[in-house]
Amino acid sequence: MTEVEDTVDPTISPALRAEALESLLLERGLIDTKTIETFIRTYETAVGPMNGAKVVAKAWTDPEYKEQLLADGTAAIAALGFKGPQGEHMVVLENTPDVHHVVVCTLCSCYPWPVLGLPPSWYKDPAYRARVVKEPRAVLAEWGTELDPGVEVRVMDSSSEVRYLVLPERPAGTESMSEEELAALVTRDSMVGVTKVRTP
Amino acid sequence: MDGVHDMGGKAERFGPLPTIDPDEPAFHAEWEGKAFALALLANRVSGANLHAFRHAIERVPEPEYLSGYYERWLASAEILLLDSGILAPGAVAARAENLRGGRVEEPAVPEPHKPTMPSGGGGNLRTVEAAPAFAVGDAVTTRTSVPSTHDRLPSYARGKTGTVTALRPAQVLPDTAAHFVGENPQHVYAVEFDAHELWGADAEPFTLTLDLYESYLEKAR
Numbered sequence: 001m002t003e004v005e006d007t008v009d010p011t012i013s014p015a016l017r018a019e020a021l022e023s024l025l026l027e028r029g030l031i032d033t034k035t036i037e038t039f040i041r042t043y044e045t046a047v048g049p050m051n052g053a054k055v056v057a058k059a060w061t062d063p064e065y066k067e068q069l070l071a072d073g074t075a076a077i078a079a080l081g082f083k084g085p086q087g088e089h090m091v092v093l094e095n096t097p098d099v100h101h102v103v104v105c106t107l108c109s110c111y112p113w114p115v116l117g118l119p120p121s122w123y124k125d126p127a128y129r130a131r132v133v134k135e136p137r138a139v140l141a142e143w144g145t146e147l148d149p150g151v152e153v154r155v156m157d158s159s160s161e162v163r164y165l166v167l168p169e170r171p172a173g174t175e176s177m178s179e180e181e182l183a184a185l186v187t188r189d190s191m192v193g194v195t196k197v198r199t200p
Numbered sequence: 201m202d203g204v205h206d207m208g209g210k211a212e213r214f215g216p217l218p219t220i221d222p223d224e225p226a227f228h229a230e231w232e233g234k235a236f237a238l239a240l241l242a243n244r245v246s247g248a249n250l251h252a253f254r255h256a257i258e259r260v261p262e263p264e265y266l267s268g269y270y271e272r273w274l275a276s277a278e279i280l281l282l283d284s285g286i287l288a289p290g291a292v293a294a295r296a297e298n299l300r301g302g303r304v305e306e307p308a309v310p311e312p313h314k315p316t317m318p319s320g321g322g323g324n325l326r327t328v329e330a331a332p333a334f335a336v337g338d339a340v341t342t343r344t345s346v347p348s349t350h351d352r353l354p355s356y357a358r359g360k361t362g363t364v365t366a367l368r369p370a371q372v373l374p375d376t377a378a379h380f381v382g383e384n385p386q387h388v389y390a391v392e393f394d395a396h397e398l399w400g401a402d403a404e405p406f407t408l409t410l411d412l413y414e415s416y417l418e419k420a421r
């Protein structure tokens with residue numbers, strides 16, 4: 001395999017490096033601009049945490065769907081039209097007043113793309129990857145999520161192709177809200193388990 | 201394998217937690233979107249696979265790895281294209297120089313030599329005929345050996361004992377697929393560890409689950 005150079009020319013910005021790489025592949029017809037645009041546009045607009053929020057809101061309002069979701073996450077999520085790379089086998093974990101799940105990937109940044117899109121900065125941050133597997137309560141508390149000592153904390157480190165979606169607790173005072181209104185409340189970070197969904 | 205990518209439990213090496221921006225966009229700059237797309241396409245063009253891509257990221261030198269997520273994706277795209285002979289060493293740097301008005305000679309296009317590992321189909325889920333070696337409830341111990349090649353057992357979980365809590369679908373073995381020597385699909389197990397087993401008596405109380413390939417495990421003695 002290729003010996004990797006120890007240093008990259010620091011005056012070449014990542015933007016210039018990307019442009020150089022793109023032009024080398026384009027001119028040989030190995031890639032095309034349209035595919036590049038499609039990839040970018042897809043993850044900017046069509047695939048993101050709004051998908052996961054729809055799954056969560058449906059599970060909050062439809063007990064039968066929730067049961068299917070917890071039993072076979074992949075199928076129940078696909079039933080809403082969400083599937084694709086980094087979502088081959090989905091496992092959904094329910095957070096309750098007694099059990100709190102939080103998800104990480106310590107070896108890279110594996111993340112359930114079809115339901116949450118591309119991972120946010122904090123999820124890819126070395127500090128999060130290093131700490132949440134050793135002191136999850138402290139990490140969550142720093143981000144404003146204080147868990148009672150009696151709550152069982154379960155950390156999931158994504159080391160295979162299984163991807164996790166956390167089903168957060170439905171906040172109190174939302175009984176009269178519609179599925180659509182509920183979906184608007186669900187945050188990306190609650191579906192990874194680092195925060196809870198707040199009452200509006 | 202050991203390396204900067206294996207971050208679990210190594211807080212002393214890194215800075216404080218960042219703040220969370222709930223509305224963070226997918227890409228912060230145009231080049232990040234381009235780097236994302238180019239990395240996925242480089243993987244395809246070079247005949248690589250998901251595991252080889254992850255391994256390429258692991259081979260990015262540490263300072264560059266830590267410079268940012270899409271920075272390391274760009275670097276890994278180059279590594280895969282060099283490995284497969286699609287690009288010559290120095291080609292990207294020379295092109296970058298010329299794009300900003302320089303006049304340097306660019307290396308000749310090499311003869312490609314893409315990997316030719318047979319694939320058992322799309323994705324990474326497979327069927328394994330052999331019966332699973334472990335069942336839910338079994339106590340299992342992870343291996344202690346440290347491969348110099350790609351693997352998916354974090355260092356903090358080497359030589360630790362936990363309990364199988366679920367069987368996952370069988371999957372392509374990253375250890376061999378990353379090096380194009382075969383898919384070798386294996387059974388995969390969700391293994392739950394007690395925090396005290398991983399971090400000692402003073403650890404916060406919690407459990408941690410890893411999804412582990414069968415060859416990483418043996419029955420606990």
